[in-house]
Amino acid sequence: MSKKLLSTIFSLSLVAFTSGTALSSAALADEAADIAKGTAIAEEWDRRDWGFGDTESFMEMQLENRHGDKSIREMRQKTLEVPGHDVGDKSLTIFDKPRDVKGTAFLSFAKIFDPDDQWMYLPAVKRVKRISSKNKSGPFLGSEFAYEDLSAQELKKYTYKWLRDEPCGELQCAVVEQTPTYENSGYTKMITWYDLSEYRQQKIDYYDRKGKLLKTLISSDFKQHLDKYWRPYNMYMENHQTGKKTRLVFSKIEFQKGLKDSELTKNTLKRVR
Amino acid sequence: MRSRFILFKKVKLIKLAALVIVTGAVALGASILSAVSASQAQAQEQADEEESDIYWEYSGSASLDLRVFPDSALHSGQRDQHLNPSVVLEPEFLVEWNDGDDRIDFKPFLRLDAQDDERRHGDIRELKYQHIDDGWDLKVGADKVFWGVTESRHLVDIINQTDGVEDVDGEDKLGQPMVNLGIQNTWGDINIFAMPYFRERTFPGRKGRLRSALPVDTDNAEYESDLEEFHPDFALRYSTVLGDWDLGLAHFYGTSREPRFVVKPDGNGQPKLIPFYDIINQSSIDVQATFDEWLWKGEGIYRRGQGDDFIAFSGGVEYTFFGIIGDSGDLGLLAEYHYDGRDQDEAPGAVLDDDIFVGARITLNDVEDTDFLAGVIVDRLSHARSFSIEADRRLNDRWTIEAELRITDGLTTKELQYDVRRDDHLQVRLSYYF
Numbered sequence: 114m115s116k117k118l119l120s121t122i123f124s125l126s127l128v129a130f131t132s133g134t135a136l137s138s139a140a141l142a143d144e145a146a147d148i149a150k151g152t153a154i155a156e157e158w159d160r161r162d163w164g165f166g167d168t169e170s171f172m173e174m175q176l177e178n179r180h181g182d183k184s185i186r187e188m189r190q191k192t193l194e195v196p197g198h199d200v201g202d203k204s205l206t207i208f209d210k211p212r213d214v215k216g217t218a219f220l221s222f223a224k225i226f227d228p229d230d231q232w233m234y235l236p237a238v239k240r241v242k243r244i245s246s247k248n249k250s251g252p253f254l255g256s257e258f259a260y261e262d263l264s265a266q267e268l269k270k271y272t273y274k275w276l277r278d279e280p281c282g283e284l285q286c287a288v289v290e291q292t293p294t295y296e297n298s299g300y301t302k303m304i305t306w307y308d309l310s311e312y313r314q315q316k317i318d319y320y321d322r323k324g325k326l327l328k329t330l331i332s333s334d335f336k337q338h339l340d341k342y343w344r345p346y347n348m349y350m351e352n353h354q355t356g357k358k359t360r361l362v363f364s365k366i367e368f369q370k371g372l373k374d375s376e377l378t379k380n381t382l383k384r385v386r
Numbered sequence: 387m388r389s390r391f392i393l394f395k396k397v398k399l400i401k402l403a404a405l406v407i408v409t410g411a412v413a414l415g416a417s418i419l420s421a422v423s424a425s426q427a428q429a430q431e432q433a434d435e436e437e438s439d440i441y442w443e444y445s446g447s448a449s450l451d452l453r454v455f456p457d458s459a460l461h462s463g464q465r466d467q468h469l470n471p472s473v474v475l476e477p478e479f480l481v482e483w484n485d486g487d488d489r490i491d492f493k494p495f496l497r498l499d500a501q502d503d504e505r506r507h508g509d510i511r512e513l514k515y516q517h518i519d520d521g522w523d524l525k526v527g528a529d530k531v532f533w534g535v536t537e538s539r540h541l542v543d544i545i546n547q548t549d550g551v552e553d554v555d556g557e558d559k560l561g562q563p564m565v566n567l568g569i570q571n572t573w574g575d576i577n578i579f580a581m582p583y584f585r586e587r588t589f590p591g592r593k594g595r596l597r598s599a600l601p602v603d604t605d606n607a608e609y610e611s612d613l614e615e616f617h618p619d620f621a622l623r624y625s626t627v628l629g630d631w632d633l634g635l636a637h638f639y640g641t642s643r644e645p646r647f648v649v650k651p652d653g654n655g656q657p658k659l660i661p662f663y664d665i666i667n668q669s670s671i672d673v674q675a676t677f678d679e680w681l682w683k684g685e686g687i688y689r690r691g692q693g694d695d696f697i698a699f700s701g702g703v704e705y706t707f708f709g710i711i712g713d714s715g716d717l718g719l720l721a722e723y724h725y726d727g728r729d730q731d732e733a734p735g736a737v738l739d740d741d742i743f744v745g746a747r748i749t750l751n752d753v754e755d756t757d758f759l760a761g762v763i764v765d766r767l768s769h770a771r772s773f774s775i776e777a778d779r780r781l782n783d784r785w786t787i788e789a790e791l792r793i794t795d796g797l798t799t800k801e802l803q804y805d806v807r808r809d810d811h812l813q814v815r816l817s818y819y820f
Contacts (some may be wrong), residue, residue: 176753184753184783212819213786214755215445228678230627238557239532243632247678248708248716255753355713375521379627380568380575384518386486 144274151273151289158312159268165342167193167372171365176256179356186210186254192265193372199225202265203377207385208254218385220377221246223265226295234382241382250299257328257350257359259299262319270295276304281315284308300327311335313343321354328352338368439483446477446493449817453595457808461599463592465501470595472499476511487518491529493561497552502594504604505551510561523568528561531579533623533634535674535683536700538722538743538763542670542685544638545621547585554596554792554806555774560585574626581619584641587661598805600649603658608648609641610664617641617665634672642666642692644734666691679706683722693732700724702743711748718747720761735802740766754780771795772803788815 174186187210193203201223208217216236223229229246249261271291278287286306293300301324306316313335321327332345348361375381453470475496482489493512499505514527531545545562552558563583569576589602611617619640626633645661652658668689675682684701702722711717724738745761756779763772771794778788793810797803 178753211780211783212445213447213780213817215819239530241532242535243674243676243681245676245679245681245706245708247706250714251708251716252714252751255751255755373520375570378570378575379632380570380625384516384523386480386482386489 147275148273150275151287151291154275154287154289154307154312155268155271155273155291158307158314161312162342163196165194165339166369167191168344169367169370169372170344170363172361172363174254174256174258175360175362176254177358177360184211186256191372191377193374193377198267198269201225201229201267203374204265205377205382205385216386218382220379220382221264223267225267225269228297229264232379232382234385239383241379243379247297249295249297257352257357258361261293261298261300262330262350271303278309281306281308284310284315286315311343313345326353336366338366342368439485441482441486443480444477445480445820446475447817447819448476449474449815452814454812454814455595455809457810459595460808461597461805463601464595464597465593467501470499470501472497472505478512488516490515499594502551502591504589504591505594507551507588509549511559512561521570523570525564525566525568528563529566530559530561531564531566533636533670533672534685535632535672536685536702536722537683537704537720538702538745538761539685539700539724539738541687541698541700541724542634542636542672544636544643544668544670545579545581547587547643549588551588551590551594553790560588574624577621577623577625579619579621579623581621581640582616584615584617584619584663586615586663587643587645589661595811596806596809598659600657600659602647603650603652603660606650606652607645607661607663609662611641615641630676632674632676634670636670638666638668638670640665642734646692646732646734664692679708680704681706689728689733692734693729696727696729696733698724698726698728698736700738704747712750713752715748715750715752718749720745720747737802738763742766756780765801768796768798768800770797770801770803784819786817786819788817789813790815 168191170190170192172188172190174188176184176186186208188206188208190207191205195202203222204220206219206221208214218234220232220234221229222231231244231246233242233244234240235242246260249264250259252258253260253263271293274290276288276290278285280286286308289305289307291303291305293303299322300319301322302320304318304320305314307313308315313332315332317330318326319328319330329351331349332347333349334346335343336346337343344363344366346363346366350359350361352358451472451474453472455468455470458468459466477494479492480489491512491514493510495509495511497505497507510528512527512529514525514529516525517523532540532543533545534540534543540556545564546559547562548556549558549560550556562581562585565580565582567578586604586607589604590597592601609615609617617640619638621636621638621640623634623636625635642664645663647659648662649657650660666689668687670685670687672685673683681704683704684699686697686699688697689695700722702720704718704720706716706718708716720743722743724741724743726736726739728736728739730736730739741763743761743763745759748758750756756777758775758777760775761773764770773791773793773795775791776789778786780786790813791811792813794803794807797807
């Protein structure tokens with residue numbers, strides 16, 4: 114389908130080459146084709162993750178400042194897939210380390226265009242607080258990951274445009290420009306490398322509100338679950354503007370443990386462990 | 387002299403022991419019952435089921451507190467020390483089985499204070515057995531429960547007694563023995579509480595700072611109910627989330643957590659304040675609306691049983707400017723108003739009866755989780771002011787440091803805090819987590 118479209122575009126552009134007036138419309142068609150191709154790639158990436166049901170991940174976040182000083186965070190995350198393109202997934206993150214925030218929990222109901230619903234549980238005072246989710250671009254736990262980098266990656270949160278295909282390590286990748294459609298993103302665009310064999314996001318370049326390269330995320334140690342779902346066990350985020358780095362290492366990701374919708378509510382937040 | 391070497395007064399020790407035994411026995415009994423029934427159920431199930439693992443965990447914190455009082459003590463009997471060091475130990479034990487669906491939590495608390503033997507105290511903050519099931523959960527034992535949304539007053543929060551020797555903000559609570567059944571529905575959650583034993587409020591002793599001119603005699607508290615602290619108290623709460631709105635409705639029947647005071651002479655003929663605990667009915671509502679950077683918060687109560695029926699409410703807003711400080715720090719501005727319609731002669735005194743709070747919160751979102759919260763509460767009529775500044779920061783993976791500065795200004799004899807007008811202080815706390 115897309116190949117056919119491509120060849121049409123190709124011939125169109127040849128025609129355009131011969132006549133000056135048709136040039137701009139051909140460029141437009143070119144652009145439309147790239148958008149269609151980029152969107153198709155993202156759709157394939159999204160489709161391959163359908164039906165994962167629920168996951169429970171165990172992870173360690175290694176923060177490093179520009180002087181090389183390191184600090185460690187440990188957390189667990191339960192994610193529940195909410196079917197459909199117009200709603201996001203639900204997730205619950207529980208912090209184990211550093212010890213002074215042990216038991217702090219964060220519940221998020223992702224939305225596509227509206228702000229997410231978020232609650233924070235503070236174990237010392239046993240208080241559940243509804244918090245504003247406007248700070249999508251804010252750092253998560255002082256790391257180089259922003260809330261928007263870690264919240265559910267939903268197809269409709271971005272528009273897509275294919276840029277080129279190129280080798281990425283041993284694989285061949287499609288390079289796609291993604292523009293956030295939601296408000297309050299800290300990014301004007303992201304450039305994402307999807308490998309063409311399994312449609313995994315291998316690398317993402319994030320561009321800040323001024324259009325300057327801000328961060329690069331490199332994902333590696335991909336493992337396949339249930340013969341279908343790929344997850345990176347190592348995510349390395351480097352901030353080019355500050356020199357700070359954060360590595361997110363997963364020790365275990367379990368699928369389809371039977372997580373129920375009723376386990377991810379504001380009121381069950383205060384009994385999490 | 388001898389009392390310096392005795393950690394706790396005998397009465398307190400007996401009460402503490404009683405509390406430990408009562409909550410411990412109930413929690414243990416319930417968990418054994420559940421374990422037995424669970425093991426029976428398991429025995430009946432097929433052997434291919436994975437054996438349920440028992441998981442346990444031990445953690446907690448130890449802190450060094452230093453309070454600095456620049457002014458000399460005002461009341462007779464107070465130790466005139468400007469420096470008040472103390473040590474806090476708060477370990478936590480957790481055992482869970484059935485994949486966490488059954489668990490026992492134990493969180494004792496101990497403070498050793500060099501000067502005030504009322505502040506030198508221990509408590510069972512938590513000792514509970516909890517069972518989590520599909521759509522419901524059950525808790526038996528001592529626990530802490532928080533209700534409410536506002537920042538500068540916790541009006542609807544009524545389950546736990548305030549641990550009044552810990553801090554002046556009333557946010558430290560004593561463990562409350564309870565049976566709590568929670569039922570989760572798509573239309574909201576219901577929580578039912580039965581509380582068989584009442585905890586008396588703690589107050590600083592004769593030698594301590596931050597006390598009333600007459601010390602409170604906590605050994606001779608009086609009650610409206612003949613059952614005294616064994617009067618069974620009940621509470622019911624419904625809470626739900628409706629889009630951007632978080633709503634809670636509750637009713638409490640039982641022993642008022644706030645005491646009134648009666649002046650009586652003690653054994654030596656010295657006048658003392660005797661706490662008197664009424665039986666009250668209190669209905670409450672708490673609401674928060676979350677609209678982007680705006681949080682709108684409101685709490686209201688209607689109480690019967692202390693003089694004329696009265697209402698009280700707290701309401702306000704919090705607005706956050708995200709990412710405007712340094713790399714990614716947030717600045718939040720808070721404003722709240724407090725009204726309390728109680729008859730201050732027949733009901734326990736309320737400091738915040740017609741008061742405005744304004745404050746600012748700075749969250750740096752850095753690796754050290756640095757936070758600041760500064761605020762002032764102004765009485766609308768007398769213009770008396772209470773300032774507070776809090777700051778905290780992580781030092782490394784095991785240590786944190788916190789500081790609190792509390793200053794009052796312009797207090798008149800009408801104010802309840804008039805007696806603590808010379809107790810402005812700075813508190814620094816260094817905590818180690820294990």
